[in-house]
Amino acid sequence: MTDVEKELDATPQAEATPLAEATQAEAPTPETTPRKKRKRKRKKKKSIPHFNYVQVQTSAPEGTILPKPKFAPKGAAPGQPGDRSAFSFEIHTRLDGKHGRTGMIHTPHGDIQTPCFVPVATQATMKAVTREQMETNGAQVMLANAFHLYERPGEAVMDAAGGLNEFMNWDKPTFTDSGGFQVMSLGAGFKKTLAMDIEGMKSDDVIAEGKERLAFVDEDGVSFKSPLNGGMHRFSAEISMRVQHNIGADIMFAFDELTTLMNTRRYQEESVERTFRWAKRCVAEHQRLTQERLGKPYQALFGVVQGANYEDLRRKAASQIGSLDFDGFGIGGAIEKRILGETCAWICDELPENKPRHVLGIAAVDDIFAGVENGGDTFDCVAPARTARNGAVFTKDGRWNIKRAAFKFDFSPIEDGCDCYTCRNYTRAYVNHLLRAGEMTGATLTTIHNERFFIRLLDDIRASIDGGYFADFKDQYLARFYANGSRG
Numbered sequence: 123m124t125d126v127e128k129e130l131d132a133t134p135q136a137e138a139t140p141l142a143e144a145t146q147a148e149a150p151t152p153e154t155t156p157r158k159k160r161k162r163k164r165k166k167k168k169s170i171p172h173f174n175y176v177q178v179q180t181s182a183p184e185g186t187i188l189p190k191p192k193f194a195p196k197g198a199a200p201g202q203p204g205d206r207s208a209f210s211f212e213i214h215t216r217l218d219g220k221h222g223r224t225g226m227i228h229t230p231h232g233d234i235q236t237p238c239f240v241p242v243a244t245q246a247t248m249k250a251v252t253r254e255q256m257e258t259n260g261a262q263v264m265l266a267n268a269f270h271l272y273e274r275p276g277e278a279v280m281d282a283a284g285g286l287n288e289f290m291n292w293d294k295p296t297f298t299d300s301g302g303f304q305v306m307s308l309g310a311g312f313k314k315t316l317a318m319d320i321e322g323m324k325s326d327d328v329i330a331e332g333k334e335r336l337a338f339v340d341e342d343g344v345s346f347k348s349p350l351n352g353g354m355h356r357f358s359a360e361i362s363m364r365v366q367h368n369i370g371a372d373i374m375f376a377f378d379e380l381t382t383l384m385n386t387r388r389y390q391e392e393s394v395e396r397t398f399r400w401a402k403r404c405v406a407e408h409q410r411l412t413q414e415r416l417g418k419p420y421q422a423l424f425g426v427v428q429g430a431n432y433e434d435l436r437r438k439a440a441s442q443i444g445s446l447d448f449d450g451f452g453i454g455g456a457i458e459k460r461i462l463g464e465t466c467a468w469i470c471d472e473l474p475e476n477k478p479r480h481v482l483g484i485a486a487v488d489d490i491f492a493g494v495e496n497g498g499d500t501f502d503c504v505a506p507a508r509t510a511r512n513g514a515v516f517t518k519d520g521r522w523n524i525k526r527a528a529f530k531f532d533f534s535p536i537e538d539g540c541d542c543y544t545c546r547n548y549t550r551a552y553v554n555h556l557l558r559a560g561e562m563t564g565a566t567l568t569t570i571h572n573e574r575f576f577i578r579l580l581d582d583i584r585a586s587i588d589g590g591y592f593a594d595f596k597d598q599y600l601a602r603f604y605a606n607g608s609r610g
Contacts, residue, residue: 173345176353178272180368182282191284193293195230195372195419203413204230204420209372209449211478215588221470221497224587227450227478229295229372230419231287232262236478237494237587239580240265240297240502241573245274246290248573249507250565253292258543259574260581263294265502268366268374269301269357273350277368285370285418297502298371299482300362302378302426302454339379341396359403367411371421373480375452376404378426383456390430398442401425405446422449424480427469431458436465440472450478453498463492470497485576486610487516487603491596494583506576509610510568513557516575518599520608524568529554542574543567 182188197208214224227234241248241256243264248256256264266286271277283289286296337346343358362377378397381390408423425443429435443451451473457465462484470479478499484490485503493501506516513525517537524536535545536553544553544567556564586595 173354173356175345175356176348178355179276179278180364181278186282188282189284189288191288192291193231193287195287197230198417198419200417202416204415204418206412206420206449208420209422211450211476213476217495217587217592220495221467222495222587222592223497223499224584225478225499227295227499229422231293231295231372234262234295234500235584236499237580237584238262238500239490239576240480240500241577242267242502242504242507243290243292244504245270246286249569250511250562251507251569251573253290255543255566255570256573257294259570260577261294261573262577263296263500264290264292265297265299266290266369266371267301268298268362268369271298271369272301272355272365273348277365280370281368287370287372295373296371297373297480298366298369298375300366300375300377300426301357302375302380303483339396341399343377343400344379359400360407363404363407363411367408367415367418367421370418372419373422373424373450376401376423376425376448378428378454380455381428381430383430383458385430387432390428390432390435394429394435394439394442397426397428398439401443401446401448405448409447424448424450424452424478426452426454426482427473428455430455431461431465433464433468436468437472440469444473448477450480452480452482453493454482459486459489462489463496466493466496466498473497487579488600490576490579491583491600494580494587495592495596501580503576505610506572507569510572511565513568514572514610515568516572516610518602520603520606521610522608524550524553525557526554536568536571537575540571540574541578542571544571 195208197205199205208228208230210228212226212228214226216223222237225236227236240263241259241261243256244267246266247253248264271280271286280286280289286298287293336349337344343356343361345354345356347354357377359377366374377400379393379400381393385393404423404425408421412420425446425448427436427439427443429437429439440451451469453466453469466481473479479497480500480502481493481498483503484493484498484501485505490501509521513523514521515524515536517540519537529550532550532554534550535548536550537545540546548567553564553567555561556567582595582599583592586592
């Protein structure tokens with residue numbers, strides 16, 4: 123029985139005595155009392171949720187031969203908890219009158235120059251691309267998904283492997299998200315994006331057309347049905363912390379409730395408060411596990427700010443989350459594109475300046491500039507890789523589809539002047555052929571190019587802030603990229 127089931131089971135019993143006494147005092151005859159008692163018992167039975175949860179393996183079987191570590195992260199010593207001083211953040215150059223800045227995040231597995239794009243290695247890999255190719259691409263860091271790694275191969279395998287870095291043979295910094303986005307996705311049925319047309323739509327029961335609700339939120343956490351095998355699982359603040367500690371990334375996120383833009387104002391208010399309560403539980407559990415898991419490097423914990431499109435809720439949430447003992451912060455949730463920059467600014471107004479800020483799930487070019495200008499330090503999104511597999515490529519002259527017939531006889535690179543492996547070695551005609559033929563190499567080449575595009579974009583933005591020409595660089599870049607009405 124879970125904590126929430128125990129709590130629900132105990133609550134009616136605690137309330138039974140005063141309610142029964144009140145009924146007896148008010149009842150005109152003793153005959154009415156038994157009927158009311160029986161009704162209350164029936165209601166209590168109906169209110170208890172029942173799920174058959176899957177038993178999750180949290181440690182390796184006895185006798186497992188553990189691999190020899192390949193890396194030596196900072197702040198890890200045998201028999202000692204992780205040294206928190208191995209994680210820190212320093213600010214280099216600030217944008218005048220804005221929250222934007224350049225800086226450096228120090229982690230046990232190396233440094234991250236900011237602002238920086240964080241490629242998403244969902245299943246401990248970038249789809250269709252090797253670790254070596256991502257390193258050649260200039261990636262400083264990668265983000266894996268705690269929810270997906272919890273499902274497979276499982277947290278026990280990750281921990282036994284020595285953590286995410288050892289498992290995927292990546293000696294640079296790593297992130298894991300908390301699973302909050304996947305919970306929302308399972309609950310509302312929206313898989314790929316939070317950008318929705320919300321005009322005239324407000325409902326707390328929103329569900330994508332043709333989708334089954336697979337996740338259910340309560341005060342203690344979330345019960346969800348696995349999209350892989352239909353098994354019932356439970357995520358809470360404590361479980362998310364356990365899973366992420368076992369996965370072992372350098373930076374992880376507190377478990378939060380991600381709402382849709384279609385949720386009502388009242389629900390958004392409740393959700394912000396619930397996320398704050400979960401955040402406090404995450405901090406406590408994170409501190410406990412850090413002391414308990416000896417010999418491991420310190421894992422930084424970022425709190426996540428929610429609040430949808432409401433300025434007062436975003437400011438309140440930022441103030442609440444900023445008051446807790448987090449190492450950094452995530453700017454999360456569904457945000458309307460038109461106010462993305464403003465939303466980041468509202469949040470950064472309330473957050474401590476001396477800690478890094480990560481903007482979750484942003485990869486449109488104009489959104490990147492807005493996010494950086496208003497305080498974002500690191501950015502992640504699956505879009506560059508996902509669109510690449512469908513033939514959409516990003517260039518300084520916009521986004522377009524390389525599968526079009528017009529490129530069948532085009533023997534130039536995807537983008538003139540691009541330094542990625544694909545553009546240095548292959549032509550548009552060749553990539554066009556591979557994708558049309560369904561060859562996996564086509565997805566590899568387009569993904570390499572798109573990831574390099576966003577890595578280089580953030581590198582160039584960082585250089586423009588340090589060099590004092592950010593405003594001019596932004597105007598010129600956006601004018602060129604969107605000159606032909608490009609998306610993205």
